[in-house]
Amino acid sequence: MIDLPDGIQRREFDGRQRLATRGQPVYGEPTDGEWRCWDAGRSKLGAMLEQGMPVGLTDGASVLYLGAASGTTVSHVADVAGPTYAVEFAPRPMRDLLDVAEARENLFPLLKDARKPETYSHVVESELDLLVQDVATRGQASVAVDNARFLADDGRLLLAIKARSEDVTADPEAVFERVCEDLTEAYEIIDRQRLEPYHDDHLGVVARKR
């Protein structure tokens, strides 16, 4: 099992050891004092942590999160990390994300299109430690490649590839293979694992910027 940063602990919820971070509850998750459970079934990054992948989420890390949706996962990231930029394109989930951001000093919501990094390059700082990407759109690899500009030289990409978003009919493994190959344009892949049983037909990828 990998070492967890101080900001993440394994604690017992419903008789099981589960991940938890410290912060204001967001989505009705179980809490234990100031710790709140990080549900791997609702969060691909949580599932990657549960699988023991080397995600490199350290205390105070600087993060760009693409596809923040309602803020389920990004709330946990911001509990642990330092400055966290959360990009989401759809207005409705952004409304929930705003409540999450209000309660956190270090979470900056941006209603922007992750496929157009130039529209938020004037706000998001350079030399970031982590790029977390969970967008349900075709061309997930090119989004990751275009956003590599925000990462420091040894910065990491944490990507959850959703097979169905690329091609509904193709075999998921073939889709994963193609996306990983496209990623090598800007990244070197360190680890890749399927996210079952938490998420069907998803591949978790940890990669280092080239």
Add this chain to the structure above:
Amino acid sequence: MTDATDGWFAGRAPDDTGELRAAIRTGAADAPADWPTAAVDAGFAADTDDYYARLKTATIDAAREAVAEREGADDQQLLHAVRAMDDASRTANELTERCTEWAATQFDDVASGVEGARQLADREPADPVKERVVALATRIDDLASEADELRGFIERLAPEVAPNLAEMAGPVLAARLISLAGGLDSLAKKPSGTIQVLGAEDALFAHLAGRGSSPKHGIIYTHPYVNGTRPEDRGSAARALAGKLAIAARIDHYSGDFRPTIHDELDDRMATIRARADDEAADNAEGSQ
């Protein structure tokens, strides 16, 4: 290369919230930079903590304003766009009939349809009559092009307004359903049986008045899951599709996030319905042996 003047804060006073909000929303830069340090150097913030506090206020303000703007009118814009597209293509077709009939008296080999009118628009008129015919054909070409542009606009807008409905129905059918219901919120409040026959109101009221059988499908007939299913199973297919469309509309209206599971469930249900035809074919093959 990016320099400090590209930052969202550059040249702006820390208390000018309106300007800063606009800068976050509409600004751009080729590349990111160490904005916190640049802001402190420029005197915009006392230190990086101060910078992040200002950034938090500005990003939340900007996102809240953008959400309010985009949520307010989007489904109504989609409704207008799809009605305008239908009006433009219907008008183009009507004018095409008139134009083709007239053009046949003036030119040889006039092709029928909007394509024919488009070819006419390229001709060089030799006299005042032909000039009017070609001018009319040019208007038809413009109208048909505008209908195509509107379709492209709908294809971009519908997934934003209603991501689940657009994925399930396709962007144009999603827009038509919203248009027939009068908006996404009224579509979200309709029972699936109503969605199933939206667009078949004449047949429905004829049925309620005691004339004719009840309609099996309205506008959703244009969906491949309905028109691509054999006639004896089409009622089942339309019912299943309408049920999931009703759920998709409610998710889009009340939550707005994309839910892959409902699309998988519909695919499974359709596979079951369509398997009936294969089963029967197999039974018949066995029975005849």
